[in-house]
Amino acid sequence: MPTKIFLTGATGYIGGSVLQRLLSHPDSKSFQITTLVRNPDKAKLLESFGVKPVIGSHSDTEKLEALAAEANVVFTVADCDDVAAAKAILAGHKKRHAETGEVPILIHTSGTGVISDNAAGMFASDVIYSDLDIPLIESLPPSAPHRPVDILVSQAGQEGYVRTHIILPSTIYGIAKGPLFDKGVSNSHSVQVPALIKASYDRGQGGMVGEGKNIWPCVHIDEISELYTVVYDAATANPNTPQGREGFYFGESDHYLMYDVAKTVAKVLVELGRGQSEEPTTFTPEEMQKYFGGSAYLGSNSRCKAARSRAIGWKTTKTTKDMLASIKPETEALIKNGRISEAMGSRDNY
Incomplete structure (x- = not known):
């Protein structure tokens, strides 16, 4: 059957x-x-x-x-x-x-x-x-x-x-790679990190919500x-x-500090001749409205452990180091595909 x-x-x-x-x-x-x-x-x-x-x-x-x-x-x-x-x-x-x-x-x-x-980027939650x-x-x-x-x-x-x-x-x-993406059937880019990249690229400087002290899991x-x-x-x-x-x-495979992501974005933009400094700066209220519809979502904490997922056999090997290393090729691909200037502020399933 x-x-x-x-x-x-x-x-x-x-x-x-x-x-x-x-x-x-x-x-x-x-x-x-x-x-x-x-x-x-x-x-x-x-x-x-x-x-x-x-x-x-x-x-x-x-x-x-x-x-x-x-x-x-x-x-x-x-x-x-x-x-x-x-x-x-x-x-x-x-x-x-x-x-x-x-x-x-x-x-x-x-x-x-x-x-x-x-948290608005001002603290790391212990929950x-x-x-x-x-x-x-x-x-x-x-x-x-x-x-x-x-x-x-x-x-x-x-x-x-x-x-x-x-x-x-x-x-x-x-x-994302594979036949469905090669044929243009499916979207090859995520939303959360690209949203930060796009906003930072547009302002010509790596940015963060608040002080970037918030923590998220990644996969x-x-x-x-x-x-x-x-x-x-x-x-x-x-x-x-x-x-x-x-x-x-x-x-969840690991956790990251948002400041580290913002700093990596800032560094990549400097390397690509778009950023002014490798040190990220805080988005202004006007920029928060422009890029994220006023939402401080990228400054929130979201800490968790995938204990049940691992209990049924799920295995992960990639870490935060892999996530940070993905930012430069992601940025280059967004520029190459003409997606760096697309409207920002949408939210994926995260």
Whole structure:
């Protein structure tokens, strides 16, 4: 029997990387993968990879429900804050369960932004979350970033008509590579570090929020995409794999001080003849508004440990040193591709 997989976000940075993992999975010949895409040209390209594209978007809730109802496994790797889309997909799961008795699997993308604070770059928090400490996660306010959808997904798993697993990537870095990216199907750049690079490039000087004293976890794109297949393999092999209330899986390989990232950006800009000093300076209120819509998000803390993720077999080898080393090639690629001057301030799944 084939495994019917429905995936959202195939043209994105994380989603494209996850799709590539599925296409090269040892069981890929038994997969029937359907994706939801907006761009007809990219849909045709996806067909060449043996993927079935369906033209549509998150606003097509009836389509989302129908596609989820047809699938054994759903990967949601697009907008993690779209409550209506999440409800539609969960409705599809409930319909499938009612009609077949099967308990399908949902692997949903959230982000460690859910545990971010309001430090504004002025201090490092000593609070470190663990994906094994469910009471601490549940103490987060319902208004926290990503939390409304996380709650819906977690509760659905508790109700028993679907097994839910929530992956929470942190700061993802590295240029995504592979056939889907070579063909222009998927976006090869992340958002968080490139946002800092773009703002700093535009102002001609490496910048930071406040004093850059805040701390975040980080993970390479290859390693976070592997976490999705590790969770998939665990969930399909063992129905007792932690899910529902306990189904939280952080994507963290190391932690970094934001000042170190800002200083590396400043140094790279000097090397490229764009920056004035290797010492980063604080974004002014006007710059914060211009580049980040007034948000001090890049000055927040988000500290965590991926204990549950590692307990089911996820392994990481890359460190903060690798992240800092990725900044120069990322900057050069953004310049080469003409993306350095694109509008800033958007937020990825982190």
